[in-house]
Amino acid sequence: MYSQNNMSFMPEQDLLHTILTDMKRTVGEYTTATTESNCQSVRQLFTDLTNDTLRLQGDLYRLMSQNNMYSASSKALRVDLDKQIQEARKKQQECQQFIQQKSSSVRGYGQPMQQQGQPSQQHNPYYM
Template identity: 45%
Template sequence: MQHMPILQDPDIVYSYLADLKRTAREYTTAVTESNCPEVRQQFEQLLQSCLQMQGQVYQLMSQQGWYNTSSSVQSQEIMKQITTYQQTQQKTQQLVQKFVQ
């Protein structure tokens, strides 16, 4: 008698990806809430490692056709959003510098 696995490979890998996403959020929170530079650096390294693993798992899933992404966005729209975020970041940095001085 042959047993069917409860979860198929795509389901297992998707679960792993979901855990990596959750872990990345937790590390991000830890980075932003750390007041000790050494602890913050450690969480930053863990976050980078987690993001690299997430990227590798996503690539595997994408290659296997196990991950359906939303429709692609035109590169102009992406560049527009990046520019907007960069401008917001610059304004925020200027505001912080103003209050720090």
């Protein structure tokens, strides 16, 4: 309808920005679905969808950037990036250590080992 009158629904740049924003949101939702999936095949499906959407988002960003439709934010200092990477790796290592620690303290049929000197959960009135 709009193309017959040489009019468009909205300016191309606005439409592409809307699509780009929607792709970013979709990636976040796929990532959440991936992390919450209990079934390996569903998890793989959402992982694949996430990766495909990231590729499309990257292609659209490059197209818009090449056509001066998207201005990237200012460049970050390498030292700031390195600091963020170091903090993320540290947090990841802490999480892995926590998981290993908790996994090694579980025995039998998923029952946690009772530590000496600590009351059981049944006798702790503050445990919920």
